[in-house]
Amino acid sequence: MGEMRARLSRLAAALSAFMLTTWLWAQTSKPPASSSSKSSSKAVGRASIATPDAGAIADGAYRNRFFGFSYKIPYGWVARTKEMQEDAQDNSQSQSSLVLLAFFQRPPEAAGDTVNSAVVIVAESISSYPGLKTATDYFGPMTELITSKGFKILNEPYQFPVGTKQLVRGDFSKALGTVTMRQASLVALEKGYVVSFTFIGGSEDEIEELVEKLSFGMAKAPVTKNSARPH
Numbered sequence: 001m002g003e004m005r006a007r008l009s010r011l012a013a014a015l016s017a018f019m020l021t022t023w024l025w026a027q028t029s030k031p032p033a034s035s036s037s038k039s040s041s042k043a044v045g046r047a048s049i050a051t052p053d054a055g056a057i058a059d060g061a062y063r064n065r066f067f068g069f070s071y072k073i074p075y076g077w078v079a080r081t082k083e084m085q086e087d088a089q090d091n092s093q094s095q096s097s098l099v100l101l102a103f104f105q106r107p108p109e110a111a112g113d114t115v116n117s118a119v120v121i122v123a124e125s126i127s128s129y130p131g132l133k134t135a136t137d138y139f140g141p142m143t144e145l146i147t148s149k150g151f152k153i154l155n156e157p158y159q160f161p162v163g164t165k166q167l168v169r170g171d172f173s174k175a176l177g178t179v180t181m182r183q184a185s186l187v188a189l190e191k192g193y194v195v196s197f198t199f200i201g202g203s204e205d206e207i208e209e210l211v212e213k214l215s216f217g218m219a220k221a222p223v224t225k226n227s228a229r230p231h
Contacts, residue, residue: 049192052123055100062101062121067190069165071121072213077103084120097124100195115181115202119210123193135168135187138194142185143170150174151183160186165216167197171207182207186214 055064063070084102105117126132139157147153151172160169167186174181184207186197199210 049125049127052098052100052191052193054098064100067123067193067195069195069214069216071101071119071215073103073119074105074117074210074213077105078107079103080108097122097128113179115176115179115200117202117206117210118198118200119213120198120200121196122198123190123195126189126192126194129194132194135189135194138187138196139168139170139185146172146183154182162186162211162214163216184211186211 050066052066053064055062055066057063057073060075061070061072080102081099084099099120099122101119101121103119106112108116108118110116129138132138136157143153143157151174154171154173155169157168157170160167165188167188169184169186172183172185174183179202182201182204184199186199188195197214199207201207201210
């Protein structure tokens with residue numbers, strides 16, 4: 001669990017550099033655990049699974065055939081995928097994680113009096129998280145990290161369908177002056193990877209609209225708003 005938490009902290013630090021005050025992750029990184037045996041076992045684990053492609057954007061939508069999902073990018077949003085990929089690699093000192101998509105409502109460096117809504121999709125090798133068996137396991141250290149930054153849990157991890165695909169979702173919020181930042185994180189284990197979909201918005205309705213742009217498979221199966229959220 002400690003190594004899993006350290007991995008999350010390193011990735012979090014890389015992401016936070018670009019999300020600035022609108023992002024929720026840790027602002028400091030931890031050095032990776034090092035030993036010849038661990039390095040060797042991780043290398044074997046990575047070699048045993050296929051390398052995912054980076055996906056592509058066409059006609060306003062991001063598609064990733066390897067993981068079998070697509071995301072319709074909100075019109076006019078700003079891309080920061082390349083920058084976050086480079087920063088994540090520099091901070092994590094590992095090739096086992098990949099930022100697949102990062103878009104913001106406005107440039108992360110631009111000040112504003114509203115929440116800078118965002119969507120960030122990341123794939124990480126399961127071999128980087130010893131003991132991780134299910135998508136729910138990923139929420140243990142992630143929730144601890146998020147709540148340490150002042151976020152409140154709105155919903156504990158629960159099963160959440162996107163079309164015919166079952167993911168695990170957790171919901172959080174944090175007051176920022178006169179506004180409230182909301183986050184929904186969806187997680188799936190796919191082909192030897194943890195794939196996380198993080199959505200940031202200023203209201204529950206906005207979060208649901210962002211989530212609804214995610215689809216799995218060839219055809220989009222719409223998400224029924226609030227249908228899977230526990231009461």
